[in-house]
Amino acid sequence: MVSLRKWSRNGSYHYSLEHSLRKDRKVVKRAKYLGQELPKDLHIISEENLREIYRELWFDDFYRIRDGYQGGRSKISLSGLEKEIIQFGTMFTYNTNRIEGSTQTFKETANLLESGITPDSRMIWELKEAESHREAYEEILIYPSDLSLDAILYFHRKLFSKTKKDIAGKIRDH
Numbered sequence: 676m677v678s679l680r681k682w683s684r685n686g687s688y689h690y691s692l693e694h695s696l697r698k699d700r701k702v703v704k705r706a707k708y709l710g711q712e713l714p715k716d717l718h719i720i721s722e723e724n725l726r727e728i729y730r731e732l733w734f735d736d737f738y739r740i741r742d743g744y745q746g747g748r749s750k751i752s753l754s755g756l757e758k759e760i761i762q763f764g765t766m767f768t769y770n771t772n773r774i775e776g777s778t779q780t781f782k783e784t785a786n787l788l789e790s791g792i793t794p795d796s797r798m799i800w801e802l803k804e805a806e807s808h809r810e811a812y813e814e815i816l817i818y819p820s821d822l823s824l825d826a827i828l829y830f831h832r833k834l835f836s837k838t839k840k841d842i843a844g845k846i847r848d849h
Contacts, residue, residue, distance in 0.1 A: 677721055677746060679713075680706070692721055694728055698817055760816070768808040778800045800838045807834050 676695045681688055690709040691811065696704055707724045714720055769784040779787075779794065779801050785794040790808050793802055811833045820826060832844025 678724065681718075692724055694725060696728065696732070698732065761789065762799075764809055764812045767812060768805055771808060772801065772805055775804075777804065779805065803837045804834070807837055 678693050678695075679702060680691045680693050682691070683689070689711055690713055692707045694705045694707075696705070697703075706729055707720070707723075709717075709720070718778070748756065748815065765785050765788050768788060769779070769781045772779065772784070779797055782807055783794040783797065787802060787805055811830045814833070815830065828844045828846070829843075835843035
């Protein structure tokens with residue numbers, strides 16, 4: 676959590692940003708002095724400060740996890756890697772759709788996406804969303820640009836254009 680602190684020293688006011696976060700089961704505060712006047716780009720400074728804190732706290736862990744993953748990944752054959760990507764995509768699609776109310780089982784989702792077998796007693800929108808989700812997932816893996824709002828809305832449109840055209844590619848306004 677971030678808060679702005681105003682304090683007085685020798686008759687003049689000073690400002691600082693304070694971020695509260697958990698570290699080793701304790702709440703710690705990190706403060707960044709801003710000066711005697713509030714900067715106009717306070718939100719940008721706050722975001723940059725938070726990124727710096729995250730880098731300090733977690734990036735070593737991220738690098739360790741990445742290096743361990745890449746070390747193990749280098750031992751997998753190309754066909755094994757492809758199988759892993761497909762299996763993860765099926766699991767990702769199943770879990771995402773389940774959160775959104777789909778009643779398909781994992782086995783039904785796997786049969787649909789990996790073998791083209793459609794379950795008998797499911798709504799057509801569930802099948803279309805599962806297929807659209809898989810298509811978007813596969814495209815994200817090779818998407819050449821950085822993540823942006825335009826990219827997110829593009830994939831949202833791709834995901835819902837067959838089932839929920841009224842919300843496809845749009846940000847909620849409620």
